[in-house]
Amino acid sequence: MSSTKFILGLFDDPDVMMHGIDKLQKNSVPIYDVYTPMPIHGIEAKLGIKPSRLGFAAFMFGCLGGTTIFSLVYYFLVHDWPMNIGGKPAFAVPDFIPVTFEWTVLFTAFGMTITFFFATHLFPGRAPRVMDFRATDDRFVIAIDAKGNIPHEDITNILKEAGAVEIKHNDRKYVSYE
Amino acid sequence: MASHNESIIREPLITGNDITYAKITNDVLKPVENMPTKAWWIGFAVASLAACLWVFAVSWTFWYGIGSWGLNKTVGWAWDITGFVWWVGIGHAGTLISAILLLFRQNWRNSINRSAEAMTIFAVICAATYIVAHMGRPWMAVYSLPFPNQYGSLWVNFNSPLIWDVFAISTYFSVSLVFWYTGLLPDMASIRDRATGIRRRIYSVLSFGWTGSVKTWQRFETVSLILAGISTPLVLSVHTIVSMDFATSLEPGWHTTIFPPYFVAGAIFSGFAMVQTLLLILRKVLGLENYITMFHIESMNKIILVTGSIVGVAYLTEFFIAYYSGGEYEQYTFLNRFVGPYWWAGCMMYGCNVLMTQMMWFKKVRTNIPISWVLSIVVNIGMWFERFVIIVVSLHRDFIPSSWAMFYPTWVDMSVFIGSIGVFFTLFLLFIRVAPSIAMAEVKLLLKSSSEQAKKKLMEEGHVDPSHAEFYKESLTKFDSVELSQYEKA
Numbered sequence: 001m002s003s004t005k006f007i008l009g010l011f012d013d014p015d016v017m018m019h020g021i022d023k024l025q026k027n028s029v030p031i032y033d034v035y036t037p038m039p040i041h042g043i044e045a046k047l048g049i050k051p052s053r054l055g056f057a058a059f060m061f062g063c064l065g066g067t068t069i070f071s072l073v074y075y076f077l078v079h080d081w082p083m084n085i086g087g088k089p090a091f092a093v094p095d096f097i098p099v100t101f102e103w104t105v106l107f108t109a110f111g112m113t114i115t116f117f118f119a120t121h122l123f124p125g126r127a128p129r130v131m132d133f134r135a136t137d138d139r140f141v142i143a144i145d146a147k148g149n150i151p152h153e154d155i156t157n158i159l160k161e162a163g164a165v166e167i168k169h170n171d172r173k174y175v176s177y178e
Numbered sequence: 179m180a181s182h183n184e185s186i187i188r189e190p191l192i193t194g195n196d197i198t199y200a201k202i203t204n205d206v207l208k209p210v211e212n213m214p215t216k217a218w219w220i221g222f223a224v225a226s227l228a229a230c231l232w233v234f235a236v237s238w239t240f241w242y243g244i245g246s247w248g249l250n251k252t253v254g255w256a257w258d259i260t261g262f263v264w265w266v267g268i269g270h271a272g273t274l275i276s277a278i279l280l281l282f283r284q285n286w287r288n289s290i291n292r293s294a295e296a297m298t299i300f301a302v303i304c305a306a307t308y309i310v311a312h313m314g315r316p317w318m319a320v321y322s323l324p325f326p327n328q329y330g331s332l333w334v335n336f337n338s339p340l341i342w343d344v345f346a347i348s349t350y351f352s353v354s355l356v357f358w359y360t361g362l363l364p365d366m367a368s369i370r371d372r373a374t375g376i377r378r379r380i381y382s383v384l385s386f387g388w389t390g391s392v393k394t395w396q397r398f399e400t401v402s403l404i405l406a407g408i409s410t411p412l413v414l415s416v417h418t419i420v421s422m423d424f425a426t427s428l429e430p431g432w433h434t435t436i437f438p439p440y441f442v443a444g445a446i447f448s449g450f451a452m453v454q455t456l457l458l459i460l461r462k463v464l465g466l467e468n469y470i471t472m473f474h475i476e477s478m479n480k481i482i483l484v485t486g487s488i489v490g491v492a493y494l495t496e497f498f499i500a501y502y503s504g505g506e507y508e509q510y511t512f513l514n515r516f517v518g519p520y521w522w523a524g525c526m527m528y529g530c531n532v533l534m535t536q537m538m539w540f541k542k543v544r545t546n547i548p549i550s551w552v553l554s555i556v557v558n559i560g561m562w563f564e565r566f567v568i569i570v571v572s573l574h575r576d577f578i579p580s581s582w583a584m585f586y587p588t589w590v591d592m593s594v595f596i597g598s599i600g601v602f603f604t605l606f607l608l609f610i611r612v613a614p615s616i617a618m619a620e621v622k623l624l625l626k627s628s629s630e631q632a633k634k635k636l637m638e639e640g641h642v643d644p645s646h647a648e649f650y651k652e653s654l655t656k657f658d659s660v661e662l663s664q665y666e667k668a
Contacts, residue, residue, distance in 0.1 A: 012199070014626070037199060037368070038619040039395040049392055052400040062408075076324060076333035085337065098342040098419055102349040105408045109353040113360055116401045117386065120394050122363070126387030133371040135390055136364065138199035176371075 003171045004152060006032065008132055009142040009159035010166040014040050017140040020162035021046050024142065027158055032145045035135035054119075058112035065107025070100045130176035132168065139166075184627045186636055186646045191286055192621065192629035193659040194468040199622050202469075203368055206616045209464050210369060214611060217463055222607045228600020235593035236311050244314040246590045252583035253573045257591040258312035260565040261598060264448070265305035266347065266420055267441075267561060270413055271449025272298025273354060276361070277409035280402070285628060286477055288620035289469040292365075293460065293610070294453050295358040300605040301452070302351045304598045309347070311594065339422040346419040350412060357405045360398070363388045364619045417445040424568065431511040431572030434499070440492035444561060447485035447531070451557035454478050456606065458551045460615060467659040469616055472545055476656070479544040482557060486535035489564075493532060511572055519584060520571045527567045530560025545656040630660060 011017035014036065021043065024031055034043055044051075073096050077083065082090035117123055135141045142164075144155055152169065159167050209215075214222070239246055249256055272294040279287035310316045321327075322344045324334045334341050367388035370381035388394065421441035424432035434440075454475070461470040500512040515524035534556045537543045544550065575582045609615070626632055637647050654660045 033391045033393075035390045036392075036395065037203075037364070037390060038622040039399050043392050044396050047392055049396060052397045054397055054400045055404060058404045058408075072324065073336045077336055081330060081333055083335070083337075092337060095337040098339075098415065099336055099345045101411070101415060102342075102345040105353060105412045106349045108408050109356050109405060112401060112404060113356050116360075116397050120397055122386040122388065122394075124383045124386055128367065128370065128382055128385065128387045129389055130371060131389075136368040136371045136388075137203045 002146070002152060002169075004146040004169040005173050006131060006170045007144045007146050007149070007152060007155050007159075008168040008170060009144070009162070009164040010132065010134070010168065011140040011142070011163065012138065012165050013163075014038075014140055016163040017142065018042065018046070020142055020159060020164060023158055023162045024144070024155075027154075029144060029149060029155055029158065032143045035131060035141040035143065037136050037138060037140070040140070054112055054116055057115045058108050061111025061115075062104045062108035064111070066100050066104040068107070069103035070096060073099060128176045129174045131170065131174060133175065183636060184633075186633055186642045186650050187653075188628065189471075189473045189650075189653050190628060190630035190633055190657075190660075191289065191471065191473065191624050192468060192631075193471050193657055194629075195631055195634075195661075195664075197468065197625060197629060197631060199625065202622055202625065203372075203618055205466065205469070206365075206614045206618050206621075207369060207372070209610055210612065210614060211372070215463075218607060218611070222604065225600050225603035225607055228597055229604045230597075230600075231593050232307075232597020232601050235590050235597050236307070238590055239311055239314070239594065240316060244312065246588060248585055248587045248591050250583050250585070252576075252581050253570055253585040255312075255573065256570050256585050257566075257587055257595055258308050260562065260569050261595055262305050262308035262312070263420055263441075263565045263569075264562050265301045265308065265598065265602075267417065267445035267448045267565075268452045268558075269298040269301035269305065269350075269354075269449060270417060270442070270445035271453045272296070272301075273350075273357075273409050273413040274446050274449065275453070276357060277406040277413065280406040281410060285624055286474055288624060289466075289616050290453065290457060290474055290478075291620070292358075292361065292613075292617040293457065293606075293615045295354065295361070296609045296613075296615075297453060297456060297606065298354050298449075299351070299358060300602050300609075301449075302347065302354065303605065304602050306347060306351065307598065307601070308594075339419060339426050342419045343423055346416045350416045353405070353409060353412060357402075357409060360401060360405070361617060362613055364390060364398070365614045365617060368618055369614070414442055417442045429572055429576060430505070430507040431568060434496060436492055436495055436499070440489065440496075443485045443488035443492065444531075444564060447482060447489055447535075448558060448561035450478050450482050450485065451554040451561070454482070454550060454554035455558065458547055458554070460610070464610070464615065466616060469621055471659055472657040475547065475550060476541075476544045479538050479550055479553075482554070483535055483538035483544075486531060486538070486557070490532040490536075493528065507577060510575070514575055515567055515571055518571065518575065520567070520574070523563050523567050523571060526563040527560060530556045531564060534560070541656075547658070630654075 009020055011020060017034070017036075018040070021031060021034070025046070031047060034047070036043075074091070078091045131143050132139060132141045142159070146152060146169070149155060156167050209218075247256070247258070272291075275287050275294045276291040279291075310319050313319060322334060322341065363386055366381055366385035367390065370378055370385045373381055418438040418441070421437035425434055425437040427433060457470055458475065461467050497512055500508045503509075515521070534553060537553065543553070570585050574585055633650065636642055637650075651665050654665065655662060
C-alpha cells in the first residue's frame with residue numbers, strides 16, 4: 001500500500017489549472033481543494049461550492065448595530081435624562097442619525113469579519129495548514145485526496161496531460177507543521 | 179477571470195517584459211525580506227527624531243496644560259484642530275482608493291491601495307492624537323464616551339456634532355484597520371511561506387493561518403466587497419461630520435451649509451496629494467516602477483485636479499453666498515481673509531489649492547514626476563492653510579471688535595505639528611519594512627489581462643485593429659518604465 005496521502009498538481013497558469021480541473025472531473029477524480037495565490041473566479045462553480053452567506057450575516061449585524069445605538073441614545077436622551085434645549089423635543093431623531101449610521105457600519109464590519117475568521121478558522125496563532133509552500137507565491141495547486149483515488153499513476157498522468165508543471169505525492173497532508 | 183483579454187486601447191497597469199507571478203512576489207517583498215537600505219535608515223532616523231520631538235512636545239502640553247500653546251480667549255481652536263482636520267482629510271484618500279475605486283472596478287487601484295490604506299490608518303492615528311492632546315487633560319477623553327457615571331448618570335450629548343465626531347472617527351479608524359488587515363492576510367501568508375525560523379513563526383501568527391483555499395478566497399472577496407460598500411458612505415460621513423463641527427455653529431465663516439461636500443472634496447484632494455508624495459518616492463526607492471506606473475501617477479493627478487476644482491468651486495460659492503446673504507459679519511469674514519492681518523494665509527490657501535492645481539490640466543505637468551511631486555507638496559501645504567484660515571482667521575475677528583485678537587503659535591504648537599509628521603513617517607517607514615507595500619495577490623490578478631506583456635502578445639498575435647495598436651503605442655510614450663524601442667519595428 002502506498003504511503004501517499006495527497007496528490008498535488010502544481011500549475012503555473014490559472015487558465016491551465018482550470019482546464020486541469022475540468023480534465024480531472026471528466027475522469028471522475030474528486031478534487032479535495034484548490035490553493036491559489038490570488039482569487040480565481042469560476043473555481044467555486046466547478047467545485048460546486050455554494051455562494052457565501054456572509055452578506056446575510058453582514059446585514060444582520062448592521063441591523064443589530066443600528067438598533068443597539070438608537071435604543072441606547074433613546075434611553076440616554078429621552079428616557080433617562082431628557083434635556084430642555086430651547087423647548088425642543090428630546091426625541092430629536094435627526095440628531096440620532098449620525099451615530100446610528102456609524103454603529104451600523106461598525107457592527108457590520110466587525111461582525112462580518114469576525115464571522116469570516118470564525119467560519120474559515122482564521123485567527124492569530126493558528127497553525128497554517130499549507131499543502132505546498134508556493135501556493136501563496138506563484139503556483140496554482142490542485143489537491144487530490146489519495147485515499148480511495150487509485151490508481152495514483154492515472155491521476156498523475158491526467159495532471160501531466162493537463163499541463164501541470166510539477167506533480168507531488170505527499171506523505172503528509174500538510175507540509176507546514178514543524 | 180484571468181483569461182479575459184482587455185481592450186488594447188487601455189493603458190497597461192503593469193509594465194515590463196519579464197514579469198511573472200514569482201517576480202511580482204520577489205519585487206514586492208524585496209524591502210521586507212532584506213536588510214534596510216541606507217536611504218531607509220536616513221529616513222527613519224529623521225522621522226523618528228521628529229517623533230521624539232512629538233513625544234516631548236505632547237508631554238510638555240500634558241505637564242503644563244494647553245496654556246503652553248498659543249491659544250487665547252478669542253482663538254480657542256488653532257493649530258490643534260487645524261492639524262486634526264488636516265490629518266483626517268489626508269486619511270480619506272486611502273479609503274477612497276480601497277473602497278470607492280473597488281466599487282467602480284478601477285483596477286489601477288490594485289497596486290496602490292495597500293500603501294494608501296496604511297497611510298489612512300497612520301494619518302487617523304495622528305489626527306486622534308491631536309484630539310486627545312487638545313483636551314489638555316487627556317484622561318478626560320473618557321467623558322466623551324457614554325459610560326454610567328456618578329453625576330446622575332449624566333450622559334454625553336448626542337445632539338452635538340463633537341460627539342458624532344467621536345463615533346465617526348473611532349468607527350472610521352477601526353473599520354479601516356479591519357479592511358486593511360483582512361486584505362493583508364494573503365500577502366502575510368506569502369511572506370510566511372517563503373520565510374524560515376523565527377520569521378516564519380511571526381508571520382504565521384500575523385497571517386492567521388491563511389491557506390488560499392477556494393472557500394477562503396470566496397469569503398475573502400465577499401468580505402472585501404461588503405467592506406468596500408460600507409466604507410464608501412462611512413468615509414463620506416466622517417468628513418461630513420468633521421465639517422459639522424464647524425457648520426452647526428453660528429460663527430461667520432463656519433456657519434455654511436456647503437461645508438460637508440466641500441470638506442469631503444478637500445479631504446480627498448489632500449489625501450491624494452499625500453499618496454502622490456509618498457508613492458512617487460516609494461516606487462523609485464523600492465524599484466516598483468513596473469507596478470506603480472505613469473498611468474497610476476497621471477490618474478491620481480487627474481483626481482487631484484477634479485477634487486481641487488470642486489474645492490475651487492466651493493470657495494467661489496462661499497464668496498458669492500457671503501456677498502448674496504447681505505450679512506455684514508459674513509461679508510467681513512471673507513474680506514478679512516484677503517485684507518486682514520492673516521492675508522498671507524488666505525493667499526497660501528487659494529493660491530496653492532486652486533491656482534497651482536489648475537496646472538494639472540496640462541498633460542506635460544501630469545506626467546512629469548518632479549513637477550507632480552512638488553505640486554503634491556504644494557497641495558498639502560495649501561490644505562493645511564485652508565484649515566488654518568477656516569479655523570483661526572474666522573475666529574480671530576468675529577462679532578465683537580473688542581475681543582478681536584491674534585493667534586501666534588508657540589514652539590510647543592510647532593513641535594506638536596512637526597512631531598506628528600514624524601510620527602506619520604516613522605509608522606509608514608516601519609510598515610514598508612514589515613508588510614508588503616503593494617497588494618501582491620491583487621496585482622497578480624492583473625498580470626494576464628492588463629499588463630504590457632499581455633498586450634504585446636495580443637499585438638503579436640495580430641488580432642488587433644492597427645489603428646488601436648497605434649493609439650496604444652502612442653499612449654506608451656509617457657511611461658518612464660516602458661522600453662519604447664521594442665515597439666518601433668512591430
